Amino acid sequence: MALRWRISALVAAAACAVAAAVGVLVHEFSRNRELSQARESARVTLDRAAVTYTRTGEVQGSGAALDAPGLPGDLRDLVEQGHRGTEFTTGPAGPAMWAARPAGSRVLSVRVDLTTTMRDIGALDASIVVAGLITTAVVLPLGVLTAGRMSRRLRTAAGTARRIAAGDLDARIAAGPRPRDEIADISTAVDTMAGALQKRLLGEQRFTADVAHELRTPLMGLVTAAELLPEGEAAGYVRDRVRVLGTLVEELLEISRLDAGAEHADMSPCPIGPLVREVVARSGPATTVVGADETPDTDGDADGDAGAATVRTDSRRLERILTNLVVNAHRHGRAPVVVTVSGDGRTVTVRDHGPGYPRTLLDDGPQRFRTGSRERGTGHGLGLTIALGQAQVIGATLEFGDAPDGGALATLRLPAVPPPAGADPSGLAER
Numbered sequence: 001m002a003l004r005w006r007i008s009a010l011v012a013a014a015a016c017a018v019a020a021a022v023g024v025l026v027h028e029f030s031r032n033r034e035l036s037q038a039r040e041s042a043r044v045t046l047d048r049a050a051v052t053y054t055r056t057g058e059v060q061g062s063g064a065a066l067d068a069p070g071l072p073g074d075l076r077d078l079v080e081q082g083h084r085g086t087e088f089t090t091g092p093a094g095p096a097m098w099a100a101r102p103a104g105s106r107v108l109s110v111r112v113d114l115t116t117t118m119r120d121i122g123a124l125d126a127s128i129v130v131a132g133l134i135t136t137a138v139v140l141p142l143g144v145l146t147a148g149r150m151s152r153r154l155r156t157a158a159g160t161a162r163r164i165a166a167g168d169l170d171a172r173i174a175a176g177p178r179p180r181d182e183i184a185d186i187s188t189a190v191d192t193m194a195g196a197l198q199k200r201l202l203g204e205q206r207f208t209a210d211v212a213h214e215l216r217t218p219l220m221g222l223v224t225a226a227e228l229l230p231e232g233e234a235a236g237y238v239r240d241r242v243r244v245l246g247t248l249v250e251e252l253l254e255i256s257r258l259d260a261g262a263e264h265a266d267m268s269p270c271p272i273g274p275l276v277r278e279v280v281a282r283s284g285p286a287t288t289v290v291g292a293d294e295t296p297d298t299d300g301d302a303d304g305d306a307g308a309a310t311v312r313t314d315s316r317r318l319e320r321i322l323t324n325l326v327v328n329a330h331r332h333g334r335a336p337v338v339v340t341v342s343g344d345g346r347t348v349t350v351r352d353h354g355p356g357y358p359r360t361l362l363d364d365g366p367q368r369f370r371t372g373s374r375e376r377g378t379g380h381g382l383g384l385t386i387a388l389g390q391a392q393v394i395g396a397t398l399e400f401g402d403a404p405d406g407g408a409l410a411t412l413r414l415p416a417v418p419p420p421a422g423a424d425p426s427g428l429a430e431r
Contacts, residue, residue, distance in 0.1 A: 004144070004151035011143030012136060019132025027125055034117045035097065039086045042099035046084075046110040053103055068109045075100050079107045088114075153183050161190055169198040209256035215249045251382040258389035263317075265394045270315040272345035279322045279339075286335040287326060309345025311414050317390045318414075321398070324387040325350040325410045333408050346414040356402040366400070 049064030059066060075087045075098055084101035095118045100109035156173060163171040172194060175187035219242070226242045229235035257263050273291060280287045322339070329337040333352025340349045361367070366384035384400075387410075391398040395415040403409045 002151065003154065004147045007147035007150065008140065008144045011147070012140050015136040015139045015143075016132065019128070019135055023125065023128035023132060026128055027121065030121055030124055034114070034121065035088055038088075038097035038112050038114055038117065039099070042086055042097050042110045042112045045112070046099040046101060046108065049110060050101060050103065050108055053108060059108065064108055064110045066103065066106050066108055068107075068111065070111070071100060071107060071109050072098055075109075076107060079109075094118075150183065153187070157183070157187050157190055160194075164190075164194045164197070169194065169201060205256060205259040208252055209260070212249050212252035212256055215245075215252075219246055219249055248382070251386060254386055255382065255389065258386070258393070263390070263393045265314040265317060267312050267314055267394075269310050270313050270318065271310045272341055272348070273309070275315060275319055276322065276339055276341055276348065279319060279326060282323070283326045283330060283337070286330065287337045287339060290338060290340040309341075309343070311345050313396075313414055314394045317394050318396075321387045321390050321396075321412060322348065322350070324383040325412070328383050328387075329354075329408065329410075346416065348412045348414075350410045350412075351403055351407055353407040355408075356406065357400050357408045361400060362402070 045063045049059050049062035052062045053059050053064075053066075070091070070093060072087050072089055075085055078085045079100045079102055082102055084099075086097060086099045088097050089095070094113060094115040096114055097112040098109060099112075100107055102108070153175070157175075160171050160173045172191045173187040174191065175184045177188075178184040222242050223246065226235070226239045229238060276289060280289050326337060326339065329350055329352035333354030336353060338349075338351045340351070342348070361384070366388055388398050391412060397413045399411045399413075401409050401411070
């Protein structure tokens, strides 16, 4: 149940409880007062009748009776023991207050009819119920309105927090200052946290970009120096390490461009089948392609059909995404790696048969410089981060999961309608 309706139900329950409590108190007070007055009136009448009976031996005209047939049994027993008393009854003759006392060997009693009094108390109870219903009907809409305003403010704060978590670091609640308002305090705290987080992330992004740019100059010197080394095992090792370092720097620059929102999609028709087969051909024979007709191509020689569909997307960025996914599957999973293309060409899955993605990646998405599990090997975690960022540039969704029978499963879904060329992917790599 939504908070709005919980508060409304609580307000209604509180109003009904207050009305019921007031009604019970008023009912008991009125009833006890009327019974007390009736008891006192019966006693006074009984005493006067006793005086008259003592003087004249008669009770006519005194309002009392001797050995009245309707006298309650308990009260009669009390009088026969030599005591006097009163008792309220609700017999067939209607509600009444009895008072009795000994009169020699007989019982002198007085009956005060309370039918009208009890009827008035019933009418008072009905009026209290009506008043309670009217009060609830007036208070409940006010409670619903107040609860609705609180619920809207809380939903706004929650929605803004989700936008911030999704990467929109400019999102703010912008709640005005309200003294002694807890929701406004929460909103201000969320805005303050978002501002601090934005400054920190922007600082990290600038640092990454600056480091990548600063490394390019000495890297070019290393490349030149490595090419001048005499051929040999040591020279080959140095050239390989320089190549790895160059790839890392290029990936850092690509991430910095994604962070800055400088990447824009160049949309054009793209045949999915040939592109997938080209990516697989570069990855080696351990990759299997399954197209729309379920025809596998295990040798990477473009003989099979990976789907004849054509989609409108940025082919260069799509190739980059698929390459990173396939390379990651070979590097951190186990063969065979299976690439499956749906019949419409809009869904491509890459699956390996290794230990699967680490739980931290499934929960939080890919993180730069973090692979998350020893079983999937070592690495700097930039490949999947870039794949995710490039997927969002072209308006696609990239989901990571584990296959039911084991292995990591990455699912790329291309949009039916591609995003505009100027779509802003800022913050997408910071999931």
